[in-house]
Amino acid sequence: xxxxxxxxxxxxxxxxxxxxxxxxxxxxxxxxxxxxxxxxxxxxxxxxxxxxxxxxxxxxxxxxxxxxxxxxxxxxxxxxxxxxxxxxxxxxxxxxxxxxxxxxxxxxxxxxxxxxxxxxxxxxxxxxxxxxxxxxxxxxxxxxxxxxxxxxxxxxxxxxxxxxxxxxxxxxxxxxxxxxxxxxxxxxxxxxxxxxxxxxxxxxxxxxxxxxxxxxxxxxxxxxxxxxxxxxxxxxxxxxxxxxxxxxxxxxxxxxxxxxxxxxxxxxxxxxxxxxxxxxxxxxxxxxxxxxxxxxxxxxxxxxxxxxxxxxxxxxxxxxxxxxxxxxxxxxxxxxxxxxxxxxxxxxxxxxxxxxxxxxxxxxxxxxxxxxxxxxxxxxxxxxxxxxxxxxxxxxxxxxxxxxxxxxxxxxxxxxxxxxxxxxxxxxxxxxxxxxxxxxxxxxxxxxxxxxxxxxxxxxxxxxxxxxxxxxxxxxxxxxxxxxxxxxxxxxxxxxxxxxxxxxxxxxxxxxxxxxxxxxxxxxxxxxxxxxxxxx
Amino acid sequence: xxxxxxxxxxxxxxxxxxxxxxxxxxxxxxxxxxxxxxxxxxxxxxxxxxxxxxxxxxxxxxxxxxxxxxxxxxxxxxxxxxxxxxxxxxxxxxxxxxxxxxxxxxxxxxxxxxxxxxxxxxxxxxxxxxxxxxxxxxxxxxxxxxxxxxxxxxxxxxxxxxxxxxxxxxxxxxxxxxxxxxxxxxxxxxxxxxxxxxxxxxxxxxxxxxxxxxxxxxxxxxxxxxxxxxxxxxxxxxxxxxxxxxxxxxxxxxxxxxxxxxxxxxxxxxxxxxxxxxxxxxxxxxxxxxxxxxxxxxxxxxxxxxxxxxxxxxxxxxxxxxxxxxxxxxxxxxxxxxxxxxxxxxxxxxxxxxxxxxxxxxxxxxxxxxxxx
Numbered sequence: 001x002x003x004x005x006x007x008x009x010x011x012x013x014x015x016x017x018x019x020x021x022x023x024x025x026x027x028x029x030x031x032x033x034x035x036x037x038x039x040x041x042x043x044x045x046x047x048x049x050x051x052x053x054x055x056x057x058x059x060x061x062x063x064x065x066x067x068x069x070x071x072x073x074x075x076x077x078x079x080x081x082x083x084x085x086x087x088x089x090x091x092x093x094x095x096x097x098x099x100x101x102x103x104x105x106x107x108x109x110x111x112x113x114x115x116x117x118x119x120x121x122x123x124x125x126x127x128x129x130x131x132x133x134x135x136x137x138x139x140x141x142x143x144x145x146x147x148x149x150x151x152x153x154x155x156x157x158x159x160x161x162x163x164x165x166x167x168x169x170x171x172x173x174x175x176x177x178x179x180x181x182x183x184x185x186x187x188x189x190x191x192x193x194x195x196x197x198x199x200x201x202x203x204x205x206x207x208x209x210x211x212x213x214x215x216x217x218x219x220x221x222x223x224x225x226x227x228x229x230x231x232x233x234x235x236x237x238x239x240x241x242x243x244x245x246x247x248x249x250x251x252x253x254x255x256x257x258x259x260x261x262x263x264x265x266x267x268x269x270x271x272x273x274x275x276x277x278x279x280x281x282x283x284x285x286x287x288x289x290x291x292x293x294x295x296x297x298x299x300x301x302x303x304x305x306x307x308x309x310x311x312x313x314x315x316x317x318x319x320x321x322x323x324x325x326x327x328x329x330x331x332x333x334x335x336x337x338x339x340x341x342x343x344x345x346x347x348x349x350x351x352x353x354x355x356x357x358x359x360x361x362x363x364x365x366x367x368x369x370x371x372x373x374x375x376x377x378x379x380x381x382x383x384x385x386x387x388x389x390x391x392x393x394x395x396x397x398x399x400x401x402x403x404x405x406x407x408x409x410x411x412x413x414x415x416x417x418x419x420x421x422x423x424x425x426x427x428x429x430x431x432x433x434x435x436x437x438x439x440x441x442x443x444x445x446x447x448x449x450x451x452x453x454x455x456x457x458x459x460x461x462x463x464x465x466x467x468x469x470x471x472x473x474x475x476x477x478x479x480x481x482x483x484x485x486x487x488x489x490x491x492x493x494x495x496x497x498x499x500x501x502x503x504x505x506x507x508x509x510x511x512x513x514x515x516x517x518x519x520x521x522x523x524x525x526x527x528x529x530x531x532x533x534x535x536x
Numbered sequence: 537x538x539x540x541x542x543x544x545x546x547x548x549x550x551x552x553x554x555x556x557x558x559x560x561x562x563x564x565x566x567x568x569x570x571x572x573x574x575x576x577x578x579x580x581x582x583x584x585x586x587x588x589x590x591x592x593x594x595x596x597x598x599x600x601x602x603x604x605x606x607x608x609x610x611x612x613x614x615x616x617x618x619x620x621x622x623x624x625x626x627x628x629x630x631x632x633x634x635x636x637x638x639x640x641x642x643x644x645x646x647x648x649x650x651x652x653x654x655x656x657x658x659x660x661x662x663x664x665x666x667x668x669x670x671x672x673x674x675x676x677x678x679x680x681x682x683x684x685x686x687x688x689x690x691x692x693x694x695x696x697x698x699x700x701x702x703x704x705x706x707x708x709x710x711x712x713x714x715x716x717x718x719x720x721x722x723x724x725x726x727x728x729x730x731x732x733x734x735x736x737x738x739x740x741x742x743x744x745x746x747x748x749x750x751x752x753x754x755x756x757x758x759x760x761x762x763x764x765x766x767x768x769x770x771x772x773x774x775x776x777x778x779x780x781x782x783x784x785x786x787x788x789x790x791x792x793x794x795x796x797x798x799x800x801x802x803x804x805x806x807x808x809x810x811x812x813x814x815x816x817x818x819x820x821x822x823x824x825x826x827x828x829x830x831x832x833x834x835x836x837x838x839x840x841x842x843x844x845x846x847x848x849x850x851x852x853x854x855x856x857x858x859x860x861x862x863x864x865x866x867x868x869x870x871x872x873x874x875x876x877x878x879x880x881x882x883x884x885x886x887x888x889x890x891x892x893x894x895x896x897x898x899x900x901x902x903x904x905x906x907x908x909x
Contacts, residue, residue, distance in 0.1 A: 037878070085877025106877040106884065107715065107732065127713045127735055129884070153737040179737060204823040206747045240826050262848070263826040292848035312849040334850055352852055404878065 019308070019319035019327055020363075022301040024348070024356035026333065029053070029062055029070060037084040037104070037404040038337030038350045045097050045116070047369040047444070049339030049408045051350045052090075054083050054103075059112070059119060062355075064341040070355075080121040082110035089400040090409070091135030092377045093144040094164030099378070099409070102146055104130030109148040109156060111166055124168055128156050132183035132243070134400035136195060137376050137429055138173050139224045144376045144399075147173060149181035149199070173218075173226065179203060180212030183243040183403050187255050187396055188383060189233070190275035193427065194220035195381040195396075200241035202262055214238045215259070219275075234277045239264030239291075243403040247298035247307040248394045250324050253526060255396070258286075258309055260296035265289055266313075270324070285325045290314050297402040299338050299347050303363035303414025305390050310335050310349075338401075339408035340367065345442060347412055364441045366421060368411040370397065373449040374430040378409050381429040386413045387422045387527045415441065423527050431496050433488055433520055435528045450494035453518050462529035463521060469534035472510045476521060483524055490518040509535055585617025587639050589660060591689050595696030599683050599707035604637065604664060610680060610704040612637075612666060619779055621772050623753050624761045624792035625808040628890040629667060630729040631722065632681065636753070637664040640781050648785045652834040654754050655782065661688040663751055667731075671721040681716055682733045683707050686743070686751050693749040695739040711736040730887050738884060746821040756785055757792045757833070758812065792833070795896060806900035807833055809893055810841070813882065829857055842868055844908035851879075861906030863898040872897060 029051065039052040043061045051062040051070070057080045062070040087104035094100060094113055101112040101119075109130045111122040131149035138145040143160035150156060157173035158166040175181065180203035186195050196219050203212035215237045217230035230236035239261040246255045254271040261267070265288040269277035281288045286309070293312035300307050306320035315328025316335050336351030345365035346358035366386065370379035379397045386393045393413055401407045415421065424436040426447050434452040439445040464477040476484055487507050489498040492515065500507055507519075512535045520528045588603045596602060599609065606615050614620060618639045626634060640646070644658035668680040685696040698707035699714070713735030719728045732738075743750055759776075762769045773789070776782035793800045795809040810818075815832040817823040829842045839845055842857030847867045854867030863869040871881035872894045880886075 083877070127738075129738070152741055153735070202826075203747070204817065204825045204827075205744060205821045210747060212747070294849055316850075334852065 019306070019321050020302040020304060020361055021319070021329055022308075022317060023359045024331070024333060025359060026354055026356055027070075028354040029072075037086065037088040037406075039084070039088045039090060039101075039406040040337035040339030040341070040348075040350050040408050041090040041099055041406050042409065043090075043099055043114070047410060047446070048343050049341050049410065051337075051339075051341065051355060052088075052101075057081075059101075064343070070341075075118050077112065077119050077121050079123075080110075080112070082108055082121070082123060084404075086130050087133045087400065087404040088406045089133040089135050089146070090406045091144045091380055091399045093135060093146070093160055093166070095143070095377050096164075097377070100135075102133045102135060102148070104128075104133040104148055104404075106130070109133060111146070113164070122166070124156075124166075126156070126168060128153075129179075131181060132185075132200075132400055132403060134184055134186055134398070135378075135380055136186040136197075136399060137381055140194070140381075140429055142372075142374055142376060142430065144378070144380060145172070147184050147186075147197075149184050150179060151181065152179035154178065155181045155184070155199075173197075175199065175218075176211055176216070178212045180206065182241065185244055185246055185401070186381065186398055187246040188220075188381075189217065189246070189255050189257075189271065190219065191254055191273075192220075192222075193383075193431065194222050195429065196220045197226065198235065198244055198246065198257065200244045200259070202240040202242055204240070208238060213240055215241050215244070229275075233275055234279070235269065237261070237267055239267070242294045243296050245296045245298040245309060245311075245402070246396075249298070249307055249320060251306065251391055251393050253392050253394060255394075258296055258298070260293045260311055260313075261291045263291060266291060266293075280324065283324065285321075285327065286318055287313065287315070287328075295335055295402040295404065297335070297338060297405065297407070299407075300412070300414045301347050301358060302361060303346060303365045303416070305363075305393060305414050305416045305418075310338070335402075337405035337407055340410070340412060343367075343444075345412065347408075362417070364415045364418060366413050366415065366424070366439060366441055367444040368413075368424065368426070369444055369446045370411070370426060371446070371448045372428060372430075374432060375428040375449055379426070379428060379449070380409070383427040384411050385423075385425040385427070385526055386415070387425070387525065388415060388420060389418050389422075390415065392526045410444075425526070425528055431488075431499065432490075432494075433528065435520070435530060453490050453494040461531045463519075463531050465519065465531060465533050469536045470509055471536045472508065474507045474509050474519075474533060476505045476507070484521045485524055485526075486522045488520040488522075490520070492516045492518070494518075509533075583616050584642065585639065586615050587617055587662075589639075589641065589662065589687075591660060591687070594687050594689075595685065595694065595709055597709050599698040599709075602662070602685075604639065604662075609706070610678075610700075612680075617642075617779075618664070619775065619781065620763070620765070621754075621759060621775075622761065622763055623758045623812065625758065625795040625812045626753065627812050628886060628893055630718075630731055630886050630888055631727060631890075632667040632669060632731065635666045635668070638662065638754070638781070639664070643780075645780055646776070646782050648756060648783070651757050651786075651789055652755060652832060654751050655756060655759075657688050657751075657754075659688055659690055662686070663754065665753075669718055669720045673719040673721060673726065676721065679718070680704060680707070681718070681731055684739075686749075693743075693751065695736050695743070695749065697733060697736075697739070699733060713738055727888075732884070732887065734884070741823050741884060742816050742882075744816075744821075744823065745819075750816075752816045753812070755792075757790055760785075760789050760791045761794075795893065802896065802900040802903050806896055807841075809896060813893070817882070843904070856908045858901055858904075858908075859906075860904035860908050861902060863901035866901050869894065869897055869901060 043050045053060045059075045062072045082105045084103040085105040089102040090099045098114040098116045113120045129151035133148045135144045146158040148156045154177040155175045159172045180201045183200040199216040206212045217235045218226035219229040240263045245258045249256045256271045257269040259267040268281040268284045270280045290313045296311040298307045306322045309318040316331040317329040318326035336349040346360040372379045382397045384395045395411045424439045426434040487500045639662045641660035646655040646657045649656040663686040666683040672679040680700045683698045699710045700707045716731045759772045763772045773785045793804040793808045810831040811833040818831040830840045845857045851867045857867045859866040
C-alpha cells in the first residue's frame with residue numbers, strides 16, 4: 001500500500017495539483033427529447049455507445065458509430081405502456097449479443113427484450129413505485145438478474161431462469177419490507193471479488209433513525225446470500241440519500257463513496273481498505289451543505305487519471321485534484337447519462353434534449369470492451385484494473401448508476417500524460433482473470449473472458465516455478481524477498497480450478513489431478529505474472 | 537302539517553323520529569331568529585346507528601359488511617349516523633368525483649384542534665370516500681371505482697380500500713392496488729385516464745405525518761362550508777355538532793376559499809388549492825418535508841411557499857420554485873403541468889394534468905410582481 005501512495009504523490013507532482021477544466025459542446029438530437037433517465041449504452045453490438053430515447057410505444061436508438069452525426073433507428077414496440085419514468089438499466093439478460101432494457105416507472109418495472117432486430121415488451125403486473133433499477137448477476141450463476149428499488153414498499157428482485165426469462169422473487173434478494181429505497185449500486189466494497197450492494201434510502205417525514213431512511217450495505221457472502229453490514233462499515237447514513245457514487249477516488253485500489261443527501265450533509269466516505277469507511281468530507285473541498293442532488297455519479301472527464309464527481313450540486317463537476325481534494329466547476333448543461341458517443345476516448349453525456357460532447361484535451365486514455373463467456377456477457381460486476389506508472393486505477397462494470405441513468409458498459413481510463421500501460425486486468429464475476437500486457441494507448445482493447453488463458457496463448461512465462469513438474473508444493477522463483485499476494489490456477493481449457501490467497505511463495509498443488517495448468521500470481525502492486533506448469 | 541316542511545325521508549336518517557318533532561320546533565324558532573346557538577338534545581331514546589364496526593375485526597372483507605348504506609349500495613344512501621360531507625376545496629384525482637361520509641360510535645365526538653389541524657376524531661371514527669365517474673363510456677353510466685375508508689383504531693388510523701365490481705352491487709377489500717382504465721364524457725368531450733387505486737403503501741405516502749397514518753381532508757376550515765342536507769342548507773361543522781359528532785368550534789373560524797370560486801382572488805384560491813393538493817407532503821413531517829417549501833395554508837411567509845426560492849436541485853427551465861410574474865419559468869407550474877413521472881407533481885394520485893387547477897396556479901404566479909433574482 002505504501003508503494004501505491006508513493007505513486008500517487010509522484011503523479012501529483014508531475015501534473016500539478018489543479019485539475020484541468022472540462023468543456024462540452026452541445027448537439028441536439030433532431031429535436032427529440034431524451035427522457036430524464038438517460039441511456040448511454042451500445043444497443044447495436046458495435047461497442048460504441050449509443051443514445052437511446054423512449055417516446056410512447058417507440059424506442060429511438062441514435063447510433064453514433066464514432067462520428068458526430070447521429071443516425072437514428074426507430075423501433076415500434078407492441079403493447080409497450082411503460083417508460084423509464086424514474087430509471088433505466090441495460091444489459092444482455094437473454095445473452096444474445098444485444099442489450100436489453102429495464103424501465104423503472106412510477107407504477108411498474110418492465111423489461112424490453114432485444115433480439116437484434118427489434119424489441120419485445122415484457123411487463124410485470126405487480127405494482128412497484130420504481131426508483132433505481134439494475135441488471136446484475138445477484139447469485140453469480142453467469143446470468144444477469146435484475147433489481148428494482150421500490151419507493152413505498154419492499155424492493156423487487158428478479159431471478160434469471162437461465163433461458164432469458166425473469167422471475168420476480170422478493171426472497172431472491174430480500175431487503176427490508178419497507179419503502180424509501182432510492183438507489184442500489186452494485187459494487188465490491190471489500191475487495192473480496194464478490195459484488196455487494198449499497199442502498200441509498202430516503203423517506204420524507206420519517207423520524208431520524210427510521211429504517212426507511214437509513215442507507216444499507218449488503219455484503220455478498222458468496223453463497224447467494226447477503227448480510228447487511230452497514231454499521232460495521234460506517235455506511236448506515238441517515239441523512240436522506242437519493243444516490244451514491246462509488247469509485248476509487250484516490251487510486252489506492254478500493255471503492256470510496258460519495259453520498260449525495262437531500263437533507264443534513266453530503267458525505268465523502270474514504271474506504272480504509274479493510275471494509276470500513278471514514279467520513280473525510282471536511283478536507284475534500286466539496287460543499288457538504290450543498291444538499292438536494294438526486295443524481296451523483298463518478299467518471300474521469302478530463303482523463304487525468306483521477307475520477308471526478310458529476311451531480312446536480314451547484315458545481316455539477318467536482319474535478320479530482322488527485323490528492324483527495326476537489327475543485328468545483330459549474331456546467332450550464334446539468335448532468336446526464338455518461339458514454340463516449342464519438343469514440344474519442346473522452347467521456348460525453350446525454351441529458352434531456354441532446355448530447356454534450358467532451359472537447360477533450362491532450363491526455364492519453366484507453367477504452368476497454370469486454371465479452372463474458374462463463375460470466376454474464378456484459379461483464380457486469382467485473383473489476384477492471386489498469387497498472388502503470390501511476391500505480392493502479394480500478395473500474396467496475398455496472399448497469400444502473402446514479403439515481404436514474406444507464407451509463408456506458410464500456411470501460412474508460414484516462415492516464416494523463418503517461419504513454420505506456422503496463423498491464424490491463426479483467427477480474428470477471430466468475431473468478432476468471434484475463435490479462436493484457438502493454439495494451440495500446442488511445443485505442444480500444446477488447447477482452448473476451450478466458451481468451452488470455454487459451455491454449456494458443458500459453459507460451460508465456462512471466463515467472464519461474466520450481467519444481468516443474470510438481471507433485472506437492474510449487475515454489476515461486478526467485479526465492480528472494482519478493483512477496484506475492486495471491487495465485488489463481490486454470491486448467492488447460494481455461495477453467496478456473498483453484499485460488500489461493502497467499503501471501504507467500506509456496507502453493508500446495510497436491511489436490512490437483514495430473515495435467516498442464518496455467519498459473520497467475522499477483523504481486524503486491526496488483527499486477528499479474530503468468531506461467532504454465534505440469535502437475536505430476 | 538308541520539311535517540310537510542320536511543318532505544324528504546332522508547332527513548330522518550340524521551335525526552331520529554322521536555327527536556324530529558323537537559328539531560322541527562327548534563328549527564321553527566331559529567328560522568325566525570338570528571340566534572344560531574343550538575343545544576343538542578340529550579335524548580335517551582335516540583335511534584341507534586345500524587353501522588357495524590368491531591375494531592378488533594376491521595377491515596371487513598366487503599364494504600356492505602359495515603352497513604353504512606341502505607337500499608341498493610351503489611346509491612350510497614347513508615343509514616342513520618352516517619353523515620355526508622364535502623370539502624371546501626378538495627384534492628384532484630384524475631377528475632374523479634367523490635362522495636364523502638363520516639361515522640362515529642355512539643356517545644363519542646370529535647374535538648376542535650386548531651384551524652389548520654384535522655379534527656381530533658374519537659376512536660372508532662370512520663371516514664368514507666367513494667370515487668366515481670359520471671357518463672362513463674360506452675353506456676354513459678355512473679361508475680363507482682373504489683371506496684376508501686380510514687378507520688381510527690385505539691392507537692392509529694388504518695386504511696381499507698374497497699374495489700367495486702362491474703355490476704356495482706358489491707365492493708371488496710383490496711389493499712394491493714390496481715389500475716382501471718376509464719373513458720368518460722365530460723361536457724361533450726371524451727376523456728381517458730388510467731385510474732390508479734392505491735395500495736396500502738401508496739396510501740401512506742400522502743396520508744402520513746411523521747410517518748404516522750393521518751387523514752388529510754377534514755380540516756375545520758375546509759369543513760366550514762354550507763352543505764345541502766336533503767335540500768336544507770346547513771353549515772357542516774354546525775351539523776356535526778347537531779349530530780353529536782363535534783363538541784365545539786370557534787365562531788370566528790375562517791372558511792377555506794373554494795379553489796374554483798371565480799369571485800375570489802387568485803392568491804386565496806391558489807393557496808386553498810395548494811393546501812389540499814400539496815401540503816400533506818410539503819409540510820413538516822410530510823413525505824417531502826426535506827424540500828424547503830411549505831404549502832399549508834397557515835404558512836404566511838410567501839418565500840416559504842416558494843416565491844423566489846431556488847429549487848432544491850437544478851430544475852430545467854425553472855430557476856425558482858415560483859418565479860414571481862413568470863409561471864412558465866416556475867418549477868411549481870412546470871411540475872404541475874407535466875406527466876413525466878420524475879418531474880410531475882403531485883408524484884401520485886393523478887395520471888393526467890388538472891388543466892383548470894394548473895391554470896389557476898399560472899394566473900396566480902403571473903399576477904405577481906416580478907421580483908426574483
